[in-house]
Amino acid sequence: MYDSVLLPTDASPGMDKAVEHAINAAKQYDATLHILYVVDTDTYTSYSGDEYVHEFEGLESALEQAGEEAIEAIVEAAEAESVKTETTIRHGVPHEEILAYADEADVGLTVIGSKNRSGEYRRLLGSVADRVTRMADRPVTMVKTVVED
Numbered sequence: 001m002y003d004s005v006l007l008p009t010d011a012s013p014g015m016d017k018a019v020e021h022a023i024n025a026a027k028q029y030d031a032t033l034h035i036l037y038v039v040d041t042d043t044y045t046s047y048s049g050d051e052y053v054h055e056f057e058g059l060e061s062a063l064e065q066a067g068e069e070a071i072e073a074i075v076e077a078a079e080a081e082s083v084k085t086e087t088t089i090r091h092g093v094p095h096e097e098i099l100a101y102a103d104e105a106d107v108g109l110t111v112i113g114s115k116n117r118s119g120e121y122r123r124l125l126g127s128v129a130d131r132v133t134r135m136a137d138r139p140v141t142m143v144k145t146v147v148e149d
Helices: 016-029 041-045 057-080 094-104 119-125 128-135
Strands: 004-009 032-040 085-092 109-116 140-146
Touching: 004 016, 004 057, 004 094, 016 032, 016 057, 016 109, 016 140, 032 041, 032 057, 032 094, 057 085, 085 094, 094 109, 094 128, 109 128, 128 140
Parallel strands: 004 032, 004 109, 032 085, 109 140
Antiparallel strands: none
């Protein structure tokens, strides 16, 4: 049914259920698991960078490192289940990059994790998972995880 499954990760705690779901789906459909981490450019371009000698270089590098580590852990879990993987790190607005990647890679299914937070939190900050789910032209499975506020 699906030749490829996309798992965007934000390297945050609570992604375990989404990772497990994506690996299981890829294994079931004998699909390639695409693992995507988006370095949110708004995070480091809006930061003053006072602690860093070279403007945003330190924060941007730290975000990339976090993404690489998150991807590596997911690849190890997928390989343990004999699931093929492709990995990508992009820079930009997370929901936009996720949707663009899904189109470019012709992804059959996107599995995205979502933290189940209070309504006030969501009203103030929004949710990448919500935006991807609403704006996607392709199937999306949202895997919710309860998070203590």
